Every structure is written in structure tokens, then in C-alpha cells.
Amino acid sequence: MCGIFGIYSYEKENVTKKIYYGLFALQHRGQEGAGIAVSDGKGINFYKNIGLVTEVFKKDILQNLFGYIGIGHVRYSTTGIKSVENCQPFVVKSSLGQIAIAHNGDILNSEELRLELEKKGHIFTSTTDSEIIAQLLIREIIKTNDRIEAIKNVLNKLVGAYSLLILFEDCLIAVRDEHGFKPLCIGEDGENIYISSEDCALTTLDVSFLRDVKPGEIVVINNDGMESYTFKKKNKVSTCMFEYIYFARPDSTIDGISVYKVRKEVGRRLAKEHPVEADIISPIPDSGNAFAIGYSEESKIPYYEALIKNKYTGRTFILPSQNERELAVRLKLSPVRSLLENKRVVLVDDSIVRGTTSKRIVNMVKKVGAKEVHLRVGCPKIISPCYYGIDMATKEELIAHKKCIMEIAKIIGVESLGYISIEGLLKAIGRKDLCLACLTGEYPTDINFIKVQNR
Ligand code: AMP
Numbered sequence: 001m002c003g004i005f006g007i008y009s010y011e012k013e014n015v016t017k018k019i020y021y022g023l024f025a026l027q028h029r030g031q032e033g034a035g036i037a038v039s040d041g042k043g044i045n046f047y048k049n050i051g052l053v054t055e056v057f058k059k060d061i062l063q064n065l066f067g068y069i070g071i072g073h074v075r076y077s078t079t080g081i082k083s084v085e086n087c088q089p090f091v092v093k094s095s096l097g098q099i100a101i102a103h104n105g106d107i108l109n110s111e112e113l114r115l116e117l118e119k120k121g122h123i124f125t126s127t128t129d130s131e132i133i134a135q136l137l138i139r140e141i142i143k144t145n146d147r148i149e150a151i152k153n154v155l156n157k158l159v160g161a162y163s164l165l166i167l168f169e170d171c172l173i174a175v176r177d178e179h180g181f182k183p184l185c186i187g188e189d190g191e192n193i194y195i196s197s198e199d200c201a202l203t204t205l206d207v208s209f210l211r212d213v214k215p216g217e218i219v220v221i222n223n224d225g226m227e228s229y230t231f232k233k234k235n236k237v238s239t240c241m242f243e244y245i246y247f248a249r250p251d252s253t254i255d256g257i258s259v260y261k262v263r264k265e266v267g268r269r270l271a272k273e274h275p276v277e278a279d280i281i282s283p284i285p286d287s288g289n290a291f292a293i294g295y296s297e298e299s300k301i302p303y304y305e306a307l308i309k310n311k312y313t314g315r316t317f318i319l320p321s322q323n324e325r326e327l328a329v330r331l332k333l334s335p336v337r338s339l340l341e342n343k344r345v346v347l348v349d350d351s352i353v354r355g356t357t358s359k360r361i362v363n364m365v366k367k368v369g370a371k372e373v374h375l376r377v378g379c380p381k382i383i384s385p386c387y388y389g390i391d392m393a394t395k396e397e398l399i400a401h402k403k404c405i406m407e408i409a410k411i412i413g414v415e416s417l418g419y420i421s422i423e424g425l426l427k428a429i430g431r432k433d434l435c436l437a438c439l440t441g442e443y444p445t446d447i448n449f450i451k452v453q454n455r
Pocket of ligand 1: 246287349353354355356357358392
């Protein structure tokens with residue numbers, strides 16, 4: 001997963017700072033690296049590095065970037081090793097001028113495409129899919145002498161998930177793959193057009209939401225205005241359900257559906273599907289908050305914040321030893337003894353992937369004296385890996401891959417465990433055109449491609 005943000009300014013104002021703020025609002029989509037590329041109409045200037053948006057962009061760096069069209073990216077890695085080269089936007093130079101690309105998603109046939117290009121003599125400088133897209137695009141533009149035709153030809157070669165921003169020296173292009181896996185929306189404020197992974201970033205900048213980019217749509221923004229093209233007419237939309245459950249910010253609306261409302265409704269349905277007698281309900285913050293409110297409203301069991309999150313632990317700790325990993329959870333979350341001691345507690349979280357986090361949290365809650373712990377989960381059992389850009393581990397690492405509910409409950413150490421059903425989830429979201437591959441093992445695209453992780 002990653003976050004992308006772009007602006008075209010008709011007044012030719014410098015857009016760098018606004019992109020910075022947009023990326024800051026999308027920080028939850030990726031904490032590994034950040035970058036901004038801007039064009040002043042004559043050339044593209046860019047800066048990217050490893051770190052959070054505020055760590056990468058110090059005042060002097062922002063001051064040196066000037067342009068009235070620009071794109072930005074926050075990185076969360078699924079493919080490609082952690083390095084500056086793999087941060088985005090990816091900028092390439094050619095006889096046609098410069099092009100910058102920011103990508104959210106994962107291309108499944110990227111190795112095939114890379115090998116094809118390498119056979120033709122291309123030397124790659126990164127392991128990202130964006131560089132492959134950029135190189136393919138340059139070749140097609142040279143061949144067709146028509147940007148839109150070239151983009152369509154390249155997109156028709158890609159299998160997988162991509163919301164893309166393409167920056168030419170004189171125009172901004174936004175693309176959402178034909179399945180609409182990842183969100184992408186358009187905003188405007190009378191002077192500028194904005195493209196963002198989520199509308200929460202538009203709200204931050206006090207920009208009006210215009211519409212979502214449609215699956216299979218290419219949106220071109222230049223001095224003449226905004227134009228829309230369709231690159232694949234026949235498509236089966238399958239937007240990632242996990243955007244609604246975990247990934248997107250709760251104050252975002254994706255394809256007309258409020259993320260917060262979905263989470264609360266899942267919580268209500270969880271209370272109906274898996275009722276339990278208990279004294280208090282507490283979310284595992286922050287991802288479990290809205291689910292727990294819904295569960296509490298439906299069950300009438302009082303809602304308390306029995307786990308306090310340290311607001312200064314933005315990123316997951318990567319600590320070497322087992323002991324230190326236990327400490328990492330306690331640095332992030334701390335139990336309120338007075339709320340938990342001798343109580344029957346319902347803990348509500350968004351999802352269980354490997355099961356290691358929940359196990360540690362349950363252990364912590366029991367240590368301060370909780371009598372019973374019942375875990376309720378807003379995402380059905382995750383049984384298959386995601387190939388579209390969400391790092392969900394391998395099949396073997398997924399706790400629900402081969403184990404039944406009773407076995408998982410025993411491993412995690414809870415008195416009872418309840419996952420929302422797939423039907424309940426679909427009803428709560430209120431749409432059926434979703435990608436459920438991680439829940440069912442049925443993938444909306446071909447997945448039989450060579451994939452070399454961390455080349
Ligand atoms: P675990 O079961 O230990 O793998 O951790 C699951 C928890 O991590 C969930 O409760 C989420 O809050 C969070 N989570 C779920 N999916 C992801 C992901 N793809 N990347 C980062 N964190 C995630």
C-alpha cells in the first residue's frame with residue numbers, strides 16, 4: 001500500500017507545500033519513504049528519501065522545489081528493498097523530456113515485463129514497478145507519438161493493482177486500474193485540481209471533493225482543463241475490502257461509502273453474530289475504535305478505552321529479539337488496570353493476520369487481572385496472501401490459513417473468539433464488487449506470474 005497525491009495549478013502557483021500537506025494527511029498509507037516531484041512547465045525537479053513525510057522534507061528542501069504541477073508519494077513496501085532508489089515518485093529522463101510516476105498497488109507480471117525490457121537493453125536503477133511502467137511508457141510514446149495511445153497500450157500490458165499519477169512537464173495524468181483495487185479521487189478549489197488516494201487529504205486542504213476516479217479511467221489535466229478516457233471497457237470491479245476495514249483513514253469516503261460508517265456497522269453486526277456476556281468493551285486502538293463503538297451500541301455493554309496508545313509511536317518498532325518485540329507492544333499500548341481488573345472484557349480489533357499482536361495484547365490485559373477476554377474481529381478469517389499491494393505475509397504465516405476458530409482462540413489465549421462473517425462484511429460495506437481474495441483465495445486476476453521479492 002502507498003499513498004499518492006497530485007496537484008495541477010491553473011494559476012501557476014507553487015504546489016510543493018500543498019503536496020507536502022496532502023502527503024502528511026496520507027501518512028497512514030506508508031511510513032517507509034516519501035517523495036515529491038514538481039514541474040515548472042520546463043523541467044521536473046524532485047526529492048525523495050527514506051522516512052516519514054516530516055523527516056524527509058525539511059524547510060530548505062521544500063523551498064528548493066518549485067513547480068505548478070506536481071505529484072507526491074508515501075511508500076509502504078511490498079516489493080523492492082528499502083532504499084532511496086525504491087522511493088517514489090520515480091523520475092526518468094528521455095529525449096521526450098522528463099516523466100515522473102507515483103504508484104499505489106502491485107503489478108503481478110512486473111518480472112516478465114522487466115525481463116522483456118532487459119532483453120532489449122534497458123538497465124534498471126531500482127526494483128520498483130514504477131520504473132518498469134516509466135520505461136514502457138517512454139518506448140510507447142516514441143512508437144506512437146501519442147501520449148494517450150501510449151498510456152493505453154502500456155496499461156493494457158499490466159496485470160494487477162495500480163492507482164497511478166503520471167507527471168509530464170506540462171500535464172498531470174491520473175489512472176485507476178480496471179478493477180478499481182485502490183481508491184483514487186479528484187478535488188478542486190477553483191484554482192487547482194487535486195488527485196488523492198483518499199479524500200481525507202482533500203478535507204485537510206479545505207478542498208471540495210469532485211468525484212472518484214472510475215475503475216479503468218485515465219484523467220488528463222492540462223492547461224485546457226480536465227479530460228477523461230476509458231482504457232478498458234469490459235472490467236470486473238473488485239475494490240479492496242481491506243481499505244474499508246483497516247487501510248484507509250476512518251474519515252475517508254471511498255466510492256461514496258464512508259469508511260467510519262462501515263466499521264461501526266461491522267461492529268454492530270459482530271455483536272449480533274457473536275454475542276457474549278461481558279462487563280466492558282474496549283477497542284484495540286486505533287484500528288479497532290469504530291468497530292468497538294458499533295459493538296457497544298448494539299450489545300449495550302459499556303465502551304471504555306481500556307488500552308491507551310502512546311501517541312508518539314508512529315511506526316512499528318523493528319526490534320531484533322523476542323524480548324524486545326514484547327516490549328514494543330507495551331511501548332505502543334498500555335492497559336488501564338482499574339478498568340480491567342476482575343472484569344469480563346470484550347476486546348475489538350480490525351483484523352488478525354499472523355496473530356502475534358493479539359496474543360501479546362491479550363496476555364497484557366490478563367496480566368493486569370481481566371477475568372475473561374473475548375476477542376471480536378472486524379475482518380473475516382484471512383486465509384490467503386494478498387498479491388495486490390497489501391503486505392499480509394505468506395500463506396503459512398497466516399494464523400487462520402489452516403487453523404479453526406477454537407485452535408486460534410487457544411493460541412491467542414482468549415475465552416472466545418468471533419470473526420465477522422463474509423456475508424456480514426458485505427452487508428456492512430453495502431457493495432458486492434469487492435476483492436475478497438485474502439478471505440476466499442479467489443483472485444480477480446491471473447496470479448501465475450514469476451514474482452521475485454526483495455531483489
Ligand atoms: P498480526 O495478527 O500480529 O499480524 O497483526 C495484525 C494487526 O496489524 C491488525 O490488528 C492490524 O491493526 C495490523 N495490520 C493488519 N494488516 C496489516 C498490514 N498489511 N500492514 C500493517 N499492519 C497491518
